[in-house]
Amino acid sequence: xxxxxxxxxxxxxxxxxxxxxxxxxxxxxxxxxxxxxxxxxxxxxxxxxxxxxxxxxxxxxxxxxxxxxxxxxxxxxxxxxxxxxxxxxxxxxxxxxxxxxxxxxxxxxxxxxxxxxxxxxxxxxxxxxxxxxxxxxxxxxxxxxxxxxxxxxxxxxxxxxxxxxxxxxxxxxxxxxxxxxxxxxxxxxxxxxxxxxxxxxxxxxxxxxxxxxxxxxxxxxxxxxxxxxxxxxxxxxxxxxxxxxxxxxxxxxxxxxxxxxxxxxxxxxxxxxxxxxxxxxxxxxxxxxxxxxxxxxxxxxxxxxxxxxxxxxxxxxxxxxxxxxxxxxxxxxxxxxxxxxxxxxxxxxxxxxxxxxxxxxxxxxxxxxxxxxxxxxxxxxxxxxxxxxxxxxxxxxxxxxxxxxxxxxxxxxxxxxxxxxxxxxxxxxxxxxxxxxxxxxxxxxxxxxxxxxxxxxxxxxxxxxxxxxxxxxxxxxxxxxxxxxxxxxxxxxxxxxxxxxxxxxxxxxxxxxxxxxxxxxxxxxxxxxxxxxxxxxxxxxxxxxxxxxxxxxxxxxxxxxxxxxxxxxxxxxxxxxxxxxxxxxxxxxxxxxxxxxxxxxxxxxxxxxxxxxxxxxxxxxxxxxxxxxxxxxxxxxxxxxxxxxxxxxxxxxxxxxxxxxxxxxxxxxxxxxxxxxxxxxxxxxxxxxxxxxxxxxxxxxxxxxxxxxxxxxxxxxxxxxxxxxxxxxxxxxxxxxxxxxxxxxx
Numbered sequence: 001x002x003x004x005x006x007x008x009x010x011x012x013x014x015x016x017x018x019x020x021x022x023x024x025x026x027x028x029x030x031x032x033x034x035x036x037x038x039x040x041x042x043x044x045x046x047x048x049x050x051x052x053x054x055x056x057x058x059x060x061x062x063x064x065x066x067x068x069x070x071x072x073x074x075x076x077x078x079x080x081x082x083x084x085x086x087x088x089x090x091x092x093x094x095x096x097x098x099x100x101x102x103x104x105x106x107x108x109x110x111x112x113x114x115x116x117x118x119x120x121x122x123x124x125x126x127x128x129x130x131x132x133x134x135x136x137x138x139x140x141x142x143x144x145x146x147x148x149x150x151x152x153x154x155x156x157x158x159x160x161x162x163x164x165x166x167x168x169x170x171x172x173x174x175x176x177x178x179x180x181x182x183x184x185x186x187x188x189x190x191x192x193x194x195x196x197x198x199x200x201x202x203x204x205x206x207x208x209x210x211x212x213x214x215x216x217x218x219x220x221x222x223x224x225x226x227x228x229x230x231x232x233x234x235x236x237x238x239x240x241x242x243x244x245x246x247x248x249x250x251x252x253x254x255x256x257x258x259x260x261x262x263x264x265x266x267x268x269x270x271x272x273x274x275x276x277x278x279x280x281x282x283x284x285x286x287x288x289x290x291x292x293x294x295x296x297x298x299x300x301x302x303x304x305x306x307x308x309x310x311x312x313x314x315x316x317x318x319x320x321x322x323x324x325x326x327x328x329x330x331x332x333x334x335x336x337x338x339x340x341x342x343x344x345x346x347x348x349x350x351x352x353x354x355x356x357x358x359x360x361x362x363x364x365x366x367x368x369x370x371x372x373x374x375x376x377x378x379x380x381x382x383x384x385x386x387x388x389x390x391x392x393x394x395x396x397x398x399x400x401x402x403x404x405x406x407x408x409x410x411x412x413x414x415x416x417x418x419x420x421x422x423x424x425x426x427x428x429x430x431x432x433x434x435x436x437x438x439x440x441x442x443x444x445x446x447x448x449x450x451x452x453x454x455x456x457x458x459x460x461x462x463x464x465x466x467x468x469x470x471x472x473x474x475x476x477x478x479x480x481x482x483x484x485x486x487x488x489x490x491x492x493x494x495x496x497x498x499x500x501x502x503x504x505x506x507x508x509x510x511x512x513x514x515x516x517x518x519x520x521x522x523x524x525x526x527x528x529x530x531x532x533x534x535x536x537x538x539x540x541x542x543x544x545x546x547x548x549x550x551x552x553x554x555x556x557x558x559x560x561x562x563x564x565x566x567x568x569x570x571x572x573x574x575x576x577x578x579x580x581x582x583x584x585x586x587x588x589x590x591x592x593x594x595x596x597x598x599x600x601x602x603x604x605x606x607x608x609x610x611x612x613x614x615x616x617x618x619x620x621x622x623x624x625x626x627x628x629x630x631x632x633x634x635x636x637x638x639x640x641x642x643x644x645x646x647x648x649x650x651x652x653x654x655x656x657x658x659x660x661x662x663x664x665x666x667x668x669x670x671x672x673x674x675x676x677x678x679x680x681x682x683x684x685x686x687x688x689x690x691x692x693x694x695x696x697x698x699x700x701x702x703x704x705x706x707x708x709x710x711x712x713x714x715x716x717x718x719x720x721x722x723x724x725x726x727x728x729x730x731x732x733x734x735x736x737x738x739x740x741x742x743x744x745x746x
Contacts, residue, residue, distance in 0.1 A: 047560030058093025215241030225357030263670030279586025348384025589703030607681025664727030
């Protein structure tokens, strides 16, 4: 069989299996794109910004312009409007250079989703019932103003719970809350909390931000748990750089060594895999550093704050000798010695850390250990190493408390909560009691576009425009060392009776008057974005006024933003004084004798942290490694499966000290025998017709342990497993793969 024929067959049978599982009799892929709603017209490509993760990739949206009949104020008329048809990467954008991941492609479905909230709504039943009545925007804003005026008179009671904010959206929210007249807490929530890595970077290098990794010029990459080709940091930019590292230099091919307990998408592309038990990443990094120092491959004087913060550095890190580390990690000591020598001799070399490696109870130590190894390798602030580019960042608003602690504190004094897209009821361990906390708040107003596990608790829904209908801006902190201020006008008219969240806050600020109105002088959000560009120019030593400013604004919109022509990596403050990193062993919830398996949740290439599970394109797309579709699964090593009598697709019951879930077994050699893994994303109770009631949520059974600086240690839970019957796996290849499963010896 020819390779192309094989892919044709597997693609067809895979699609058929998915559609049959969803009860779709038409056997058509789910599109949402209104091909028939508009007559054919002129296609144009308009710049935009991807909002499906925090990387801030630049995009181009293919928009079909045509005339459409509309009824406004009781009169029938025709208007010129556009329908977005396709999204691609913007070739001119410094972050992604024309490339785009599957999540970015699927952003189109946010706009056309049939379950999108189409206008303001007020609760018309018990909280959580999903019973709402449609109301006008005038009535919705009247109700919101009544609540805000009440808490303003009491000088306490307002809080904001939001997804991480970028660009001027962040500025508008923080100006609003600061000027409101009280100490308003703003909780920026995401499950994949990266504060341990950011705090380590601040301690080591002076920047509370992610690193920019120059893969394109590196000869040797040491990755400690970071799935940089999948979901970590800025994956599209990193994939481009990694491709250049591997094939972009004639006669040179960089090497990747991946340290992890479960093979990620990045690990599957590595030259060498080192099985690393959870929480041992920092020890592994310092073992390599010990060998480099012991064998005088690099001078001990190399580095500054990052190395001086590591206890035992000046005496050669003898506690991390290869024999000791290998015994604890169950790896070959000679392999660690060889890798250390290769890295030291193959410069430029770089070390990175992320994902579950920083989600341990010792995650901060792990990150600071890798930072120290980078300094020893001479890769900090150098080509082929790590740099920082965050000149336009507003600052660290995350605070020192854990997100769970911040949310838990909301019920003590909060009377009005403004909810902006965050879904902590789904994305926090059940043991943290977030739903119970939010239910105690008297009034919640949500700006979300969909009803999910958290927004269904809202008393008032003020639906936001979709990103394609909105003014967007971003100042990416990673992916490039160019100075970047991305800007995009709406590429299409609003489909429904929705309003942009920033414009609603600006309108509310003017109605509140006083300090709030002064703090937010813009009438519309595009005015705020335009003002931000002028501020960015001042920061970089430039300034334009008058007609030149208008011309500059026009050019920025046409290009999709403004960025410097040359790389501008920031100076590293390595001479500062960092707090000592405490070398502590990782702690795990659950006695190993009763809960014998490390539980390894991992970010899904398609669903990310679960926020994209409502998009059917993401449900339909096969997972890159397992090929699973429309489902969740439990990865288990073949030796472990054989020992326990578990076959492919057997339904497993996974139990921690905090709960139980069920999902089918996926037998995989890419996971350690003493661990099991599950993708994030499925298991929603309330999140549109495509995600609700599908699969299981691994977050729900996690322990509420934290890292040293308060982030959720979502890699620190132990579990036990047992068979619960026969399950079902939907795999790409459909009946071909299912036949293999059914015929497999029991």
